[in-house]
Amino acid sequence: MESIDYLAEERKKAEFNVDEMKIVWAGSRRAFEVSDYISKLVADDPDLSFIFIECHRGIQGFSKEERTMLPRKELFKNTLRKSAYSWKHIIDHQLSEEEAERLRYFVDEPAFIDSHLGVFIPAIKGQGTKEQLKKWLPLAYKMQIIGCYAQTELGHGSNVQGLETTATFDPRTDEFVIHSPTLTSSKWWPGGLGKVSTHAIVYARLITDGKDHGINGFIVQLRSLEDHKPLPGITVGDIGTKFGNGAYNTMDNGVLRFDHVRIPRDQMLMRVAQVTKDGKYVQSDVPRQLLYESMVYTRQALVTYASGALSRAVCIATRYSAVRRQFGSQNGGQEIQVIDYKTQQSRLFPLLASAYAFRFVGEWLKWFYTDVTQRLQANDFSTLPELHATTAGIKSLTTTATADGIEECRKLCGGHGYLCSSGLPELYAVYVPACTFEGDNVVLLLQVARFLMKTVSQLSSGKKPTGTIAYMGKIEHLMQCRSDVEQAKDWLKPSAILEAFEARATRMSVACAQSLSKFDNPEEGFQELAPDLVEAALAHCQLIVVSKFIEKLQQDIPGEGIKQQLEVLCCIYALFLLHKHHGDFLVTGYITSKQGLFANEQLRALYTQVRPNAVSLADAFNHTDHFLGSILGRYDGNVYPKLYEAAWKDPLNESDVPDGFDEYIRPLLKQQLQTARL
């Protein structure tokens, strides 16, 4: 098919090698090749001949076109089809675990299969004994059973210790009795639970011999493996429609109640603690910390996903800002490209820079996670608290910024961003729960704050902080120093930026610690000062993102113009934050008003530098048009004809005269309302 590239002029302006940047973005040549292969496998799928033979229905292959228009039942049914179809691809193409994960990512539709592979299986792996792994994993890997992770309850979210579901051991039958004692104990939210899962890992209070041993996990079968009907004592269903068109409505987040459901004793996950045949609760010598491993794994993975989601929105907004023109036509010529307006640049380019920043901090976090888990194997728990705090904090920072950033990109597309065909409404709706799940973002920052306060309090005892918190070891200097920036371009020096963020983070933490020390009851103080602590934690996390970007630039990065572009983006990210939070830097006297103005001046100059490269920097994300799912973000920039075409596909346009005309419009026009049936 012939096509014109309406963005060709933009692409010619690039001052760097886009193909090389694609590899930097992907993390490695291999990662790029895998993603590129799989994303095209998904995007080009309907053209594969074996699909043509099999598909005779309206919606084919991995198409996302009609998704935002489908009613819930049809939407869900189509997701079931796509999930089976994905699984078939995984088998047919003999995809590796990594490739299979990529495939699900590029299929881009939340489904039960994500809960099964992403949560159910890892939970069994992490919490099951060897015998349990041997029994359950083969069933799960082959999808002979489909499972989900049933933790949260209608009345209980963040506070796992408050769960009400009970698992009472009955020694007479060697069984646990799983029960939902109250309405608020109904399991609520688990993905894949509502309509698909045959099994669940249910978290419940373990009660044996009349004693409550706290929360443990149990494998419970929910549905018949023959007719899929819920088993006796099980009430299960979907919790209802969620935010947005398409979006997470492809997932059967579920509600689940137990009426004295019995399971064999060996379906309690017993790696960390077990119940013996005679009802004794016995803890194993496996460290409890290991239980959190999967939680930490998920959080670090969410950081990479954040950069992915933000990059999609930024790619759409950047391309459309280059296509769209508004005002400024002179002598009847073309209007000005929206991307040339400084107001557009000052909102868009920091997000472009953020996408790259989050990519690199995600890369580093993955390394850190791997490093810590290797230490754990050797019983070295020393870096675990830092990993906990860092994953919590960076998950919070990146997911909040990404959710807000997607909405900002939508607004940067003007009115058309409000159309589902822009892809942005669904991207926002499907992304935003990341701010709440796997730890509410404010609660997570409070965890970071606790880590910071502990670090500060230990400084006087001579304990030397390491890793991401090592800067606190320079506390005396950081509390006193002043920025030595004398002109705008001094802000381009990584050392100037780094010290500014270190000084700010240190001073905010120390100020909180000082305020806390005035309270007799430290916990009361922590509650009272929580909003300030959240701000201090955010300052620490922003420092981490900035410093990891700077560290990345200290590596050898080949490719024409690559490093220069990344340096510009790194400075934009840092100086944008400095400008946004300039009060934090001013309040402690680290910078003067004038130095703040220099930063702003430099930022403007950087926007001008990035401008000719913007479209190509968005191209470097290597998103296919299928994955973007956005007419505004089309690679070829052919926006308006395609918007126009898409409109006619709306169900409302099936007829010129709308359903309901005779009943409700004609009586209005003909003044016959009194006899109309309304």
Added chain:
Amino acid sequence: MESIDYLAEERKKAEFNVDEMKIVWAGSRRAFEVSDYISKLVADDPDLSFIFIECHRGIQGFSKEERTMLPRKELFKNTLRKSAYSWKHIIDHQLSEEEAERLRYFVDEPAFIDSHLGVFIPAIKGQGTKEQLKKWLPLAYKMQIIGCYAQTELGHGSNVQGLETTATFDPRTDEFVIHSPTLTSSKWWPGGLGKVSTHAIVYARLITDGKDHGINGFIVQLRSLEDHKPLPGITVGDIGTKFGNGAYNTMDNGVLRFDHVRIPRDQMLMRVAQVTKDGKYVQSDVPRQLLYESMVYTRQALVTYASGALSRAVCIATRYSAVRRQFGSQNGGQEIQVIDYKTQQSRLFPLLASAYAFRFVGEWLKWFYTDVTQRLQANDFSTLPELHATTAGIKSLTTTATADGIEECRKLCGGHGYLCSSGLPELYAVYVPACTFEGDNVVLLLQVARFLMKTVSQLSSGKKPTGTIAYMGKIEHLMQCRSDVEQAKDWLKPSAILEAFEARATRMSVACAQSLSKFDNPEEGFQELAPDLVEAALAHCQLIVVSKFIEKLQQDIPGEGIKQQLEVLCCIYALFLLHKHHGDFLVTGYITSKQGLFANEQLRALYTQVRPNAVSLADAFNHTDHFLGSILGRYDGNVYPKLYEAAWKDPLNESDVPDGFDEYIRPLLKQQLQTARL
């Protein structure tokens, strides 16, 4: 029906008279009574016996219950029904124009009828000649024709002067030929256009005698009044699905193309300019400024709507924060109410205060609008530029803050806020276009900035600024002065707050003016410094909101405890902004770091003061459960049983085993994918 009030304890804590506050919120006793009467008329409607007789279908009366689950066609058809039903109410109950507007507001569903009554009719009134009013208004008032306002085009939004549709006068037939010369000239977005409107006011370039006279309005019939089919030469349809479930998808925003459509010459709206029979373009002596009156009217009305929308979200989040408990259970007792957490308070209470602040500034803006229009009648245009700038700025400030505030309230409800049954996803999706329509919010702030720069530049010439910009007359003092706050409670003084905001706004404007003066080409400077100008404009607008709240408190406000509560809210609003933008106050040296910390300390104390009154302050909005449309925000706080109940109404729960099980799940479980039709 018996019901328990789960929030009764909260309501007992109130330190003020809620009924009196309802009147303050409504603006007057009369306004309260009208709103109260109409909102209950809508909310209680299904109980009225005459409805019981007429309604035998699933969805009755003004019910909103299933709205977020309906597929587009059914949703739209139901909106047509509700619109006719609303109109019947308006006739049957002989509602006044004001009451009819209230009814549409409380029916709470965007529909063609809003465009017809809210834009089509006012445009004819504003731009038509007496003869045209006489001909068209009776038809429109009786709904014998239904109209919309067709201005924006596929390629042209903010820049009205860039519209491409042409209206070429043909003197031979005394007609205009309306034509869409390009794809991007397709009319795009007008509400009510897609499926319902029989007529449109079309904005097009008037061409007569080969000369382009710019944009004028024309009344064009689009559809047959008999069978509703589009007339020859007219292509019209819906532009497709928009953001969110339900939300604006009840509106048929439309696309419209003309292929040389002819209309009589007298269908050009000719109040300001006319074309004579022989093709002469003649301007009348009616001032062109009057054309903007309806735009200004709409913008000021949007401010009151902003407070309304924000108050709904705040009401939901406040009530649910009092219902929801999380963590902190001691000795097996109840967990802590989420509203008692300082992190929750520091996010929620500023929004509660904002809702009140926006209410009062909206009230004032309405007065200001009326005052200016009265002056216009007397040919006094002196206050028009200030009205333009103020409505633009306050529209921008309040709609942005409201959209963000609704999302923040949704997040404050935790995971359950993501369910459509919380009411918040739809509220956000339906509200957020207010940031873009009637002037993009950033573009509007740039208009304010132009007004500010003009004011500053005229100061030296001795022109004394008045009204909202009068403070600039004290420029010498405001550029030099320092805050005299010596302790936290000094920030409670209105004079302390006012001077801080005035000094900040003045200094930011002056700084921009100084930077601008360094550019040879002022327009180039304006473009380059646009992001800073936007910030200066926002500072000016925030000052207006703060000062109008303070002025409100200088009035006599009767009722037990009312004034005290409003004083607390006013200080929260102002000090929250001061804390959020503390860099602005610090950078110019108006406050010291210590004074900034005092503000923060005082803010915390104010949160504690407002806490016992929070639920009652939300009650004072007088929202019915029907209008709120939120299970989390139910007046009686009976959240969990109703959430549970609502889940089962989802279409996915129509059967235990989902549609698609046999085709797509069983083959997975039974390892029969190879033979499945996917």
